[in-house]
Amino acid sequence: MASEELKQQLKNMIVERLFLKVDPASIPDDANLMEAYGIDSVNLFEIVVGLEDEFGISLAEEDFSVEAFSTVEGIAVLVEHKQGG
Amino acid sequence: MDLTQEPVSLEIGGVPVRGISYQPPSPARTGLVLCDPFAEEKKSSENTLAALGRALAAGGFSAWHYDYRGTGDSGGDFEQFALEEWRDDLRAVIEQLRALSGLERVGLVGLRLGATLAAEIAPVVGACCLVLWEPLFEGRRYVRELNQRTAIKGMLTGSPREIASSGESRVAGSERSDQEGMDLGGYLLTPALLEQLGALRLAALPDLPALILECNGRGQVTTRAQALVAEAPQAQAQALVLEPFWQRVGLVNTSPLITATVQWLASLEADYG
Structure with missing residues (x-):
């Protein structure tokens, strides 16, 4: 399980970058972002840019998987892995 | 008399380069060349750049928006051209405008790749001013x-x-x-x-009035833009809370960006007297 603080930071970043009209805290960790919030490839790219800009990680081709990017929990695990956590 | 909007063209290296001209009711003293972004970003920003052209004409400026060779309505295949040719296109367009229009000044407004190309060629073509919408800082x-x-x-x-x-x-x-x-x-x-894109680097701004406009969720100027402006006495940067419309398939209301641009250019025009 990824840290709660990181997941909240991710939710804030996702809401801000995608201009979602939701309270970041209301996003469940395990909600499917594509199904629940209509996130598409363009939005996912924005998330990737946000991860690199704000979380200091660099994503390689092998990091892109539906499993990792479907939920906040999945993204948080990926970020912690890339940060060496 | 109303604003006029009409197709225009010239030929570069035997290839037709086509675009749209936006003209104010009275003869303008300053013209702006709108510099396109790249690939899908161009498609997503067509409406905004057309709206900018009309807004500039309404503000008393002439505006020209051409498609680079191999893109849009211009001739040639996309694979035939690269950044070197697109820089040539912008230079040729400005040269022709100067020769035919009698404008006192020509400035550049660019989006993303177009902003970076505009910053590169501005000193070469003697541009009077520069507006950079979300420039690419690092081609790599x-x-x-x-x-x-x-x-x-x-x-x-x-x-x-x-x-x-x-x-x-x-x-x-x-x-x-x-x-x-x-x-x-x-x-x-x-x-x-790819090689030319990777080699792009916006490391400094030319010494002329320049405005960087960025769009993001925070309305905060990025550190990269701040660093550029800090080294350029005539430059300033602003950020707007605005979605990255150049990546969006749907319409985004970009009127704040257009308004900020036209107002800044109008303030420069007033300084010219």
């Missing part, structure tokens, strides 16, 4: 982002992903090699284009 990073977009699309569709970038090209799930370039949603990015 931009190529990486193009790769990432391709990888994301591949991830969602389960299709093979082609990864290529200048200096660190690699291809996965595909037989294509990096020497063959990269297929970006139907745009074939040739090795030459």
Whole structure:
């Protein structure tokens, strides 16, 4: 399980970058972002840019998987892995 | 008399370069050349750039918006051209405007790749001013982002992903090699284009009045823009809370960006007297 603080930071970043009209805290960790919030490839790219800009990680081709990017929990695990956590 | 909007064209290297001219009711003293972004970003920003052209004309400026060779309504195939030719296109357009229009001043307004190209050529063509919408600061990073977009699309569709970038090209799930370039949603990015994109770097602004406008969720100027402006006495940067419309398929209300641009240019015009 990824840290709660990181997941909240991710939710804030996702809401801000995608201009979602939701309270970041209301996003469940395990909600499917594509199904629940209509996130598409363009939005996912924005998330990737946000991860690199704000979380200091660099994503390689092998990091892109539906499993990792479907939920906040999945993204948080990926970020912690890339940060060496 | 109303604003006029009409097709225009010139020929560069035997290839027709076509665009749209936006003219105010009374003869303008300053003209602006609108410099396109790249590939899908161009498609997503067509409406905004057309609205900018009309707003500039309404503000008393002449505006010209041409398609680079190999793009839009201009002649040639996309794969035939790269940044060097598109810089030539902008230079030729400005040269022709100067020769035919009797304008006192010509400035440049660019978006993304167009902003970076505009900043590069502005001192060469003697531009009077520069407006940069979300310029690309690092071409190498931009190529990486193009790769990432391709990888994301591949991830969602389960299709093979082609990864290529200048200096660190690699291809996965595909037989294509990096020497063959990269297929970006139907745009074939040739090795030459990838190399030139990767070499782009906006490290300094020319010494002329310049405005960087950025769009993001925080309305905060990025550190990269701040650093550029800090070294350029005549430059300033602003950020607007605005979605990245150049990446959006749907319409985004970009009127705050257009208004900020026209107002800044009008303030410069007032300074000219």
